[in-house]
Amino acid sequence: MNTTLWIAAGLLTAVALAGGISKTFIPKARLAAQQGGEWTHDANSGFIKTLGVLELLAAIGLILPAALDIAPVMVPVTAVCWIALMVGAMITHSRLGQSGLVLLNSVYLALALFMGPLRPLVLRQLTKVVGLAHRFRRFPHLGRRRRAVATRIRSATARSRLCDAQAITAVTGRASRTGTTASDLVRS
Structure with missing residues (x-):
């Protein structure tokens, strides 16, 4: 077609x-x-x-x-x-x-x-x-491409948040005082 x-x-x-x-x-x-x-x-x-x-x-x-x-x-x-x-x-x-x-x-x-x-x-x-x-399907390659790009953006954003949370933890020591981990800081 x-x-x-x-x-x-x-x-x-x-x-x-x-x-x-x-x-x-x-x-x-x-x-x-x-x-x-x-x-x-x-x-x-x-x-x-x-x-x-x-x-x-x-x-x-x-x-x-x-x-x-x-x-x-x-x-x-x-x-x-x-x-x-x-x-x-x-x-x-x-x-x-x-x-x-x-x-x-x-x-x-x-x-x-x-x-x-x-x-x-x-x-x-x-x-x-x-x-x-x-x-x-009308444009099957377009859907796959968009999903792949969205997945890459989500994973890059999650990695960036984790790095930011680890940096904040190292500088402020918040994780050791409150008992939270860097992953918990990402969610908050």
């Missing part, structure tokens, strides 16, 4: 990069002359460049958060934003009678639906059918 999500993310990223680069850096007149670019005749060049920048940001948001393991929740959020872009593209191309491009955009829309809103439903159905819930 994880491999399928990475393939879908890679395909959508390639599409977003190609569309974003072309809309951001190719002049409006050249875009209008290409097949599928007829919609740019009536559009403002600032609007076209904004769409290009949004597609470039989508390309970044579909790959980097999961790859770097920084805010991986941004991948489904970006997929939902991509869905909005694809619905707008489908409406625009259908008004111009470009059914082939509407079909292509619906494929991109389906991939984005798979990566975004439908992802939990697909995962739930797969775990019911296959019965291997541990294989289809």
Whole structure:
């Protein structure tokens, strides 16, 4: 399942990069002359460049958060934003009678639906059918990493408290007067 999500993310990223680069850096007149670019005749060049920048940001948001393991929740959020872009593209191309491009955009829309809103439903159905819930967890490595870091922090904090208590005991002699040990001082 994880491999399928990475393939879908890679395909959508390639599409977003190609569309974003072309809309951001190719002049409006050249875009209008290409097949599928007829919609740019009536559009403002600032609007076209904004769409290009949004597609470039989508390309970044579909790959980097999961790859770097920084805010991986941004991948489904970006997929939902991509869905909005694809619905707008489908409406625009259908008004111009470009059914082939509407079909292509619906494929991109389906991939984005798979990566975004439908992802939990697909995962739930797969775990019911296959019965291997541990294989289809969303980010299993993330939980292990967080638990390991939390354990290291707790043990380092406990060692630090014990060292502090031993130092206090040595300096003040509190343990010998009250009959407590350094471990008892850590708890207090």
